[in-house]
Amino acid sequence: MRGEVFVTPHAAKRYAERVEPCSHEDAISRIVEDIRNRTSVRKGRDGCVIVTGPRPRRVRYHVSPPLPGHTLPAVVTVVTR
Numbered sequence: 293m294r295g296e297v298f299v300t301p302h303a304a305k306r307y308a309e310r311v312e313p314c315s316h317e318d319a320i321s322r323i324v325e326d327i328r329n330r331t332s333v334r335k336g337r338d339g340c341v342i343v344t345g346p347r348p349r350r351v352r353y354h355v356s357p358p359l360p361g362h363t364l365p366a367v368v369t370v371v372t373r
Contacts, residue, residue, distance in 0.1 A: 298364040299323050306370040311351055
């Protein structure tokens, strides 16, 4: 899945703060893995897609259309329940 989404530094930082303390690279890997194993996808009001990761954590990832200068959708933030 790496190469299918761009994980912003903000999203990696939020993952490490809110979900599980880990390095920046580990956060990116875990976000990509959660998105690969997603349980639901829905459209958000702000134009982002909200991807819900697998149980037990069910972390929500806000994925935007490609940011300027990028060709991949971007994981812009991480939200916990």
